[in-house]
Structures are given as structure tokens and as C-alpha cells.
Amino acid sequence: MIKVKSAARVGLVSLIWIIAVGGIWASHEYNLTHGTEVTLKAVPVDPRDFFRGDYVILRYEMSTFNFDEKIPRKNFKTNQFVFIPLKLENEKWVTGAITDKKPAGLFFKGRIQQDYGQTVHVSYNGIESFFVPENKGHDYEQAQAANRLYAVMNVQSNGTANLKRLEIKD
Amino acid sequence: MKQRIIFYGARQFSSDAEILARMEVLLKVSSQKFIGRLRADPVFYIENIDLNIAEESVNYFKARGMDVELEPMALEGQQKEWFIAESRKWFKRGVVFPYQLKRLFSYYGVSSEGLGIEQEKPKDSNSLIRTVLSIGAIFIGVGIILFIAANWQRIPSAVKIVSDLIIALGFLNAAYQCQFKSQADERLSRSLYIISFFAIGSVILLMGQIYHVQAESYILPLVWGFLLLPVAFLLNVSLALYFSIGLWSIAMLSYSNLYNATPWFYPALTLGFLMPYSFLKRDKTMGLVCLGCILGALVLAAMAGEFMMASIWLLGLIFLYSQKKDEKYEALLLVGFIFWHLAFLEKYESFPNVFYIFPLVFFTLSAIRRGSPRFAIANIFNALFWLGTFYFQITKRFDLIAPQGLDLLLFMLSLGVFFYGAGTRLTGQDPWQPLCLFLRRTGVLIVTIAAYFLSFRFYNKSDAFYYSALYLFSTIFFFSAGAVWAVRPMLGDFAIGKRRLGELLVFGLLAVGMLLTWILPPSSALFVVIFNCALFFEALALMIKGHLEKRIDFYNFGIALFVLLIVSRYFDTLSAFMPRSFFFILGGVFLIAWAVFIDRQKKIHREIAHHD
Numbered sequence: 108m109i110k111v112k113s114a115a116r117v118g119l120v121s122l123i124w125i126i127a128v129g130g131i132w133a134s135h136e137y138n139l140t141h142g143t144e145v146t147l148k149a150v151p152v153d154p155r156d157f158f159r160g161d162y163v164i165l166r167y168e169m170s171t172f173n174f175d176e177k178i179p180r181k182n183f184k185t186n187q188f189v190f191i192p193l194k195l196e197n198e199k200w201v202t203g204a205i206t207d208k209k210p211a212g213l214f215f216k217g218r219i220q221q222d223y224g225q226t227v228h229v230s231y232n233g234i235e236s237f238f239v240p241e242n243k244g245h246d247y248e249q250a251q252a253a254n255r256l257y258a259v260m261n262v263q264s265n266g267t268a269n270l271k272r273l274e275i276k277d
Numbered sequence: 278m279k280q281r282i283i284f285y286g287a288r289q290f291s292s293d294a295e296i297l298a299r300m301e302v303l304l305k306v307s308s309q310k311f312i313g314r315l316r317a318d319p320v321f322y323i324e325n326i327d328l329n330i331a332e333e334s335v336n337y338f339k340a341r342g343m344d345v346e347l348e349p350m351a352l353e354g355q356q357k358e359w360f361i362a363e364s365r366k367w368f369k370r371g372v373v374f375p376y377q378l379k380r381l382f383s384y385y386g387v388s389s390e391g392l393g394i395e396q397e398k399p400k401d402s403n404s405l406i407r408t409v410l411s412i413g414a415i416f417i418g419v420g421i422i423l424f425i426a427a428n429w430q431r432i433p434s435a436v437k438i439v440s441d442l443i444i445a446l447g448f449l450n451a452a453y454q455c456q457f458k459s460q461a462d463e464r465l466s467r468s469l470y471i472i473s474f475f476a477i478g479s480v481i482l483l484m485g486q487i488y489h490v491q492a493e494s495y496i497l498p499l500v501w502g503f504l505l506l507p508v509a510f511l512l513n514v515s516l517a518l519y520f521s522i523g524l525w526s527i528a529m530l531s532y533s534n535l536y537n538a539t540p541w542f543y544p545a546l547t548l549g550f551l552m553p554y555s556f557l558k559r560d561k562t563m564g565l566v567c568l569g570c571i572l573g574a575l576v577l578a579a580m581a582g583e584f585m586m587a588s589i590w591l592l593g594l595i596f597l598y599s600q601k602k603d604e605k606y607e608a609l610l611l612v613g614f615i616f617w618h619l620a621f622l623e624k625y626e627s628f629p630n631v632f633y634i635f636p637l638v639f640f641t642l643s644a645i646r647r648g649s650p651r652f653a654i655a656n657i658f659n660a661l662f663w664l665g666t667f668y669f670q671i672t673k674r675f676d677l678i679a680p681q682g683l684d685l686l687l688f689m690l691s692l693g694v695f696f697y698g699a700g701t702r703l704t705g706q707d708p709w710q711p712l713c714l715f716l717r718r719t720g721v722l723i724v725t726i727a728a729y730f731l732s733f734r735f736y737n738k739s740d741a742f743y744y745s746a747l748y749l750f751s752t753i754f755f756f757s758a759g760a761v762w763a764v765r766p767m768l769g770d771f772a773i774g775k776r777r778l779g780e781l782l783v784f785g786l787l788a789v790g791m792l793l794t795w796i797l798p799p800s801s802a803l804f805v806v807i808f809n810c811a812l813f814f815e816a817l818a819l820m821i822k823g824h825l826e827k828r829i830d831f832y833n834f835g836i837a838l839f840v841l842l843i844v845s846r847y848f849d850t851l852s853a854f855m856p857r858s859f860f861f862i863l864g865g866v867f868l869i870a871w872a873v874f875i876d877r878q879k880k881i882h883r884e885i886a887h888h889d
Binding site (some may be wrong): 117119120123125127128132135139162185186201218220230232233234235236238240252269270 | 449538796
């Protein structure tokens with residue numbers, strides 16, 4: 108086998124890696140610096156599942172929807188993309204009812220993860236895990252249990268969102 | 278010109294006295310030296326021998342069946358010129374390392390001076406300094422890592438990402454240098470490539486951590502796998518492709534775990550890219566890896582009830598098999614069909630899967646064509662599995678009465694008879710002996726288990742023996758077929774001698790019992806008597822057969838069955854009719870009497886043997 112190869116090939120591979128990493132990095136930075144900043148309260152989760160390793164699991168009111176007379180169940184099914192509209196009320200962002208059609212204005216785009224008939228669980232890419240520094244997790248856990256934990260995120264016009272930080276408020 | 282004789286694999290001749298003597302006389306090599314050198318090296322050289330002696334020796338050793346070669350000690354003339362010219366090319370093209378070339382020159386008696394080959398570097402006599410420097414470098418590296426770890430939170434994200442990327446690129450380039458430039462060991466470049474794969478992965482994961490990407494995200498391993506493709510194709514590092522496959526499999530599992538569905542990208546990558554690539558390159562290992570990926574994905578799709586996806590995977594499996602037509606691939610195809618059927622059941626619960634008949638017939642014909650009893654046995658279980666699910670689907674489809682416990686027990690009994698009859702029918706036809714033995718033994722086991730449960734009185738409260746018409750007709754069919762196959766040879770044997778009397782008796786009792794279930798209600802006490810008698814005579818027949826044919830397994834099975842019968846009847850029936858102790862005494866007396874009988878038989882046989 109002839110072993111001599113052009114050095115240009117390893118240079119090309121290196122360039123591909125740099126471009127790929129740079130592109131991913133740039134897209135994340137773009138999402139964090141553009142879009143609308145929204146703050147949502149994080150609801151308590153099962154404390155046994157709260158702390159997996161060194162990241163925090165976050166859930167919101169819009170993570171679970173119970174259907175009744177007020178919120179009728181439409182033809183939702185597992186893995187279906189759904190939309191949750193956002194409204195600004197008294198300088199606070201509030202989530203609306205789940206819908207299968209893209210609403211006007213700002214909204215979250217999620218995916219139905221589990222369907223229990225009258226209840227569905229929706230997952231949202233990018234805002235359900237938060238990596239925390241060491242020894243900070245318990246502070247967040249206590250705040251979440253006391254309904255004092257808030258997640259600050261950037262929401263894009265296509266419904267995707269990226270977490271910026273967690274805040275503990277009174 | 279002096280000659281060299283080379284012996285290959287001469288160890289087997291090291292005890293041949295004539296060869297050793299010839300070695301001493303012709304070649305002046307002592308036996309001890311010959312044997313000692315053979316222990317150390319399977320290739321044995323004798324050098325500097327005169328041409329006529331060498332030729333005579335080689336002719337002798339070849340006539341004795343030894344693998345020997347004769348060659349001159351040094352190259353001359355055109356041979357030498359050709360060798361020198363070619364060695365220059367080998368060196369320039371990096372085909373051989375300099376030390377290997379010098380070894381070849383020495384072997385062929387050619388001087389390497391003035392040929393432009395690099396001299397090997399002299400061994401560094403200052404190895405102690407080098408060791409100390411290495412340890413110092415390691416300490417500095419560890420110190421840097423500890424410093425970074427301690428101050429990780431304070432380091433800006435940009436610095437973390439860039440430095441991690443530089444490390445990855447550094448290992449990539451180091452691996453390239455080792456592979457193509459410095460003639461270093463291939464294992465070193467391989468190790469450095471592996472580190473670079475993990476390093477670029479750490480960059481991706483680091484960005485996931487910094488920007489809080491979902492912990493179970495499938496995108497991270499997916500992207501990581503794609504980043505390794507340029508290494509595989511541009512630098513010809515096939516290991517990178519296997520890493521990518523592993524990462525894409527992890528991505529598929531993450532996606533399945535999150536959404537309980539098979540991702541679109543996995544079939545595209547496996548069937549649309551990896552499989553055609555493995556065929557193009559004729560890479561067997563890649564083909565096997567593809568097979569593993571397809572099977573794993575098929576299993577996941579079946580568990581998620583995704584019939585369309587399971588069908589796509591099955592088609593991929595069929596295509597792979599069509600290219601290989603190997604028995605192992607066929608066995609995996611059978612497994613694939615089973616999981617595909619499970620996906621069908623999940624999707625179309627009440628639509629009978631009649632399409633499954635085609636693979637069943639195909640596998641049966643294939644087993645016959647290959648003459649493979651093992652494959653035939655596997656297909657029998659495959660057919661039974663399909664039959665059970667087919668009945669379930671028919672019951673759901675036409676809203677029939679579902680089978681109760683008794684339906685299943687009697688069906689089991691008929692199946693056991695069918696197996697036994699089939700095994701008896703096929704006897705004597707090679708190469709199906711293992712299959713016949715399996716069918717007969719399995720048949721006896723199934724019948725014993727079914728009859729054992731039927732020997733209890735629990736079904737007396739039932740309204741009927743059969744609730745499901747499907748199972749009734751199947752029971753009649755299987756029992757009749759098994760009876761037809763089994764009875765004729767048994768009667769034939771009985772005509773010759775009384776050897777099969779026990780089997781005939783048991784068979785007769787079971788047939789009577791089975792027939793009566795089609796006529797009488799379950800409340801009749803006759804059934805308890807019939808099935809208990811059948812089991813009793815079966816235990817007795819097995820013990821006698823084991824004793825006569827000296828088959829300890831039959832004997833033990835018979836004893837175990839008999840003891841099980843006694844204990845079961847004690848607890849459910851006879852304790853109501855006779856004192857408990859009396860029944861156990863009866864059973865114990867029988868066993869002791871049997872043991873005494875066996876012991877006497879052994880003594881008789883020993884005496885006969887002694888007199889013989």
C-alpha cells in the first residue's frame with residue numbers, strides 16, 4: 108500500500124471540524140442574542156428525578172395539559188408537533204392553550220411525548236435541562252419546590268427556545 | 278557459491294532418528310542443536326553449505342516429506358541489480374521501514390552502503406534524561422488539567438470551546454503524522470486517532486453543556502458521528518466509520534427513548550448509505566455491522582409497534598440475505614420475521630397474518646434443502662408461535678369464544694402426540710436423526726405435562742372441555758395425525774416382541790381419554806382414572822425401558838414421574854379416601870420392591886459376565 112498522502116487532506120478534515128464547530132457555536136450564540144426574552148416559572152418535579160448527574164430537569168405549566176370542557180381535546184397523538192401561544196399580561200409572559208396549528212405572534216413549539224387520553228405530556232427541545240455548577244443544584248431544588256424558580260430563555264419566531272439562566276425570586 | 282537450506286514446520290520430524298542422523302552426517306548439525314533450535318523458532322536455517330551437499334540433502338528431505346527450500350547465500354548478477362533497484366523504490370514509497378530494508382540486505386548478502394538509505398538512529402544512551410523529561414511533561418500536563426478543573430467555572434465559554442477544539446485538532450494531526458510521515462508503529466497512530474475522535478466529541482458535548490442542550494438529546498451523537506466521516510473517507514481511517522455507526526446507534530436509542538418511535542435518519546443512514554458502501558467495498562465486517570444495526574432497529578420498531586418501519590428493516594434484512602445466502606443470515610432472517618410479526622400483531626391485532634405462511638414455507642423448504650435438523654427445529658417453534666397468534670387474531674376478528682385452560686391443555690396433549698408421531702414416522706431417514714429424537718422426546722415431555730395437569734380433579738366444575746371451536750378442531754387434527762403416524766410402527770414392533778407394550782398401553786389410555794373428552798362432560802370421574810393410569814403406566818414403562826436398555830436418564834425420569842404422581846395424589850385425592858400414612862406406605866413399598874428387583878438383576882448379570 109502506498110502510504111504517502113497529501114497534507115491537504117488532513118488540512119481539509121481540520122477545516123471541516125472548525126467550520127462545523129464554529130457553525131454550531133454561532134447558531135447557539137445567535138439564538139441567545141436574538142429573539143424575545145421570556146421568563147417562565149418552573150414547576151416542581153418528582154424530587155427523585157430532579158437531579159440526574161450535574162444538570163437540573165425543568166418542567167413548566169405548559170409541560171402537561173389536562174383536557175376538560177374548557178380545554179377540549181383535539182385529534183392529538185404521540186410525537187405530534189404542537190404549539191403553545193405566548194401572551195404578555197401585566198408585563199409577564201403567560202402561556203395559552205395547546206393547539207395543533209401555528210398561532211400568530213410568539214409561541215413555543217413542542218412535541219407530544221406521552222398521551223394518557225385526557226392528559227398529554229409535551230416536551231420542548233432546549234429548555235428542559237440546565238447544567239449547573241457544583242453544589243448549586245440543591246439551591247435550585249429548594250427554590251423549585253417552593254415555587255420560586257424561574258427560567259429565563261430566548262424564544263425565536265419559529266417557536267424554538269434556548270435557556271439563558273435560572274433565577275430564584277420571592 | 279555457498280547455499281542456505283530453510284526448513285519450515287520441521288518440529289514434527291524432531292523425533293525421526295533417520296532424519297536426525299542425516300542431519301548430523303550431511304549437514305554437521307547435531308540432533309540436540311536441531312531439536313533445541315526448533316523449539317525456539319519454527320523456521321530453521323542451515324547456512325554456508327556447499328552446493329552439491331546442499332542439493333543432495335534437500336532432495337533427501339523433500340523425499341521424506343519435509344518442507345525445505347534451497348537458495349544461494351548471496352544474490353549475484355541481474356538478481357542483485359533488480360533487488361537493489363526495487364529496494365530503492367520500496368524505501369522511497371514507504372513500503373518498508375529502513376531497519377527492515379537493512380535486514381533484507383544482510384539476508385541476501387548485499388551491501389547497503391552508498392544506497393541512500395537512512396541509517397537507524399543510534400540508541401539513545403541518555404535514556405534516563407528522556408525518562409525524566411517524560412515524567413516532567415506528564416506532571417505539567419496533569420497540573421494544567423487540575424488548574425482547568427479548579428477554575429472551570431471562571432474560564433469563559435469561548436476559551437473552553439477553542440482550547441478543546443485545538444486539542445482535538447492537535448491529536449488529529451499527530452495521528453496523521455504518525456501514520457504517514459514518521460514510520461512509527463501503526464498502533465500509535467490508531468490510538469491517537471481514537472483520542473481525536475473522543476476529543477472532537479468532547480467539543481460537541483461541551484457546547485451542549487454550555488448552551489443547555491437537552492440531556493437525552495439525540496442530535497449530539499448524530500452530529501458527532503457525521504464529524505468523523507471526513508476522517509474515514511479523506512484519511513482512509515475505517516475505524517472512524519465504525520465509531521460513527523456506534524454513535525448513530527446511540528442517537529437512535531436516545532430518539533426512541535424520548536419519543537417511543539424510530540427516527541427517520543437511522544434507516545436513511547443504514548440502508549441508504551452504510552449498506553451500499555459495505556457492498557461497494559466488499560467489506561465483510563461492515564456488512565456484519567450493518568446486519569447488527571438492522572436487527573437492532575427491527576427489534577426496537579417491533580417493540581414500539583411501528584409496523585411500517587419494521588417492514589422496511591425486514592426488507593433490508595431480506596436484501597442482505599439475498600446477497601449472502603448463508604445459513605447464519607437465514608437464521609437471523611427468521612428472527613427478523615418473528616419481530617416483524619410482533620409489529621404486525623401490535624398494529625393489526627384482529628387481522629390474521631396469513632402472509633406469514635410464505636416465510637414459514639420458505640424456511641421449511643430451506644431446512645430440507647440444507648438437510649439441517651437444527652434449522653427445522655427452530656422453524657417448528659416459529660410455526661407454533663405463528664399458529665398461537667393466528668388463533669388469537671381469528672378469535673378477535675370473528676368475535677369467537679376465547680379458549681379456556683382446558684382447551685389449551687388438551688391442545689398441548691394433541692401437540693405432544695403429533696410431535697411423537699412425526700418423530701416416529703421420520704425415523705431412519707438421514708440426516709434427520711437429531712430432529713426425530715427431538716420430536717419424540719419433546720412429544721413425550723409435552724404429553725406428560727399435559728396429562729399430569731389433566732390427572733387432577735380441578736376441571737370437574739367446568740361446563741365443557743372445549744370453549745373454542747378453533748382449538749377443538751386443532752386438537753382433533755393433531756391427535757389424529759400423530760396417532761396415525763405413531764401407531765403403525767408401534768404395532769409392528771409389538772408383533773415382533775413385547776418391547777413396546779408399555780408405550781402402546783399408555784398411548785391407548787391417552788387415546789381413550791382424548792376421545793372421551795369429545796363425548797362426555799368434564800364432571801365424569803372416568804377422566805381422573807384414565808389419565809392417572811396413563812401416567813402410572815408411563816412411569817413404569819420408562820423405568821423398565823431404562824433398566825432393560827441401561828439408560829439411566831429414562832430410569833430417573835420414570836422414578837421422578839412416579840414420585841410426583843404419589844405426592845400429587847396424596848394432596849388432592851387419596852387423602853380424602855384413605856389414611857395418609859397408608860398411601861405413602863404403599864408407594865414406598867413399591868419403590869423398595871423395585872429397587873430390590875433391580876439389584877437382583879444386576880447381580881445376575883454380573884455372575885453371567887463372570888462365568889463368561
